[in-house]
Amino acid sequence: MTKVHVSLPDDAEEGLQAFIDDVDERLSSDEETCRVVQETLVDLFGDREAWERWQRGESVSPATRVRLQGYDPCNATLEAEYYAEKDDEKFKKSKYLQWLWRQFDATPMADNVDFALRFRQMLANHLFEDAGDNLRIFKGVTFSYGHNITVGDNTVIHDDVHLDDRGKLTIGDRVSISDDVHIYSHAHDVVDQTEVRNYHTTIGDDARITYAAMVNAGNHVGKNAIVGARAIVQGDVPAHHIAVGAPAKSVKVKPGFEDVAEPLDAGDERLADDREIPYDLPDNIDVFDEFGRDVGGPVQPHRTE
Incomplete structure (x- = not known):
């Protein structure tokens, strides 16, 4: 046996679990996922005061505005967004949850192992097709x-x-x-x-x-x-x-x-x-070829690396 059980102090445990339960409940509700993600990240990054100033229409610097807008996954793009064969309905929700996952990992709290493992388990329950019990997913x-x-x-x-x-x-x-x-x-x-x-x-x-x-x-x-x-x-x-x-x-x-x-x-x-x-692609797909080059010959099927 190479590990021992570790627990947080009671007052810290109470606050951390309350936060996880709150985000879990909001993600399970009919509330817009973009809004849940945005407000969760605003608080995790300690930007509530600046965010409220911006919401009141008060002046903020361009950099602050970009940062505050970036908490909203509706203002972000991910690489998988370019994949033509993706299921658009499924991806819409998973994109928002994936944004929360990635940005959470950029916070100091992502290194608080006991809390972070439970937070990611909660997110996996919403994001994955199926997430088992007692998952330990690290940073x-x-x-x-x-x-x-x-x-x-x-x-x-x-x-x-x-x-x-x-x-x-x-x-x-x-x-x-x-x-x-x-x-x-x-x-x-x-x-x-x-x-x-x-x-x-x-x-x-x-x-x-x-x-x-x-x-x-x-x-x-x-x-x-x-x-x-x-x-x-x-x-x-x-x-x-x-x-x-x-x-x-x-x-x-x-x-x-x-x-x-x-x-x-x-x-x-x-x-x-x-x-x-x-998979099938729509007939009217707007193809984006990032390479734009002539492959120089016929493409043979089923020759994958």
């Missing part, structure tokens, strides 16, 4: 949308992890995801990188993804498996195996699990193509 975790993520019970996600749910991402119970891990659910064509395919990426119960590893789109990390530090998962990792390297390959079965481990060749076949999530 700097980012998503594409948030609403295509399912996480099980007692899972730990450490600092600066990126969970790409442009497709769909399912993470099981008791999973450990270490700092700087990237888990993807979309991939780009190798000829025309503006062509995107989305996939369902899954992490099994009790799996452990260690420091700075990458799981590419559409792959499955099996139950109780370990992905080593800086490994790149380009195919399925069999249950109970330890996979390392780039591309990640099994080097052994976890001791004691030899009789129940999946066979070594279970991860050799690329199954991601079977997990592709098709």
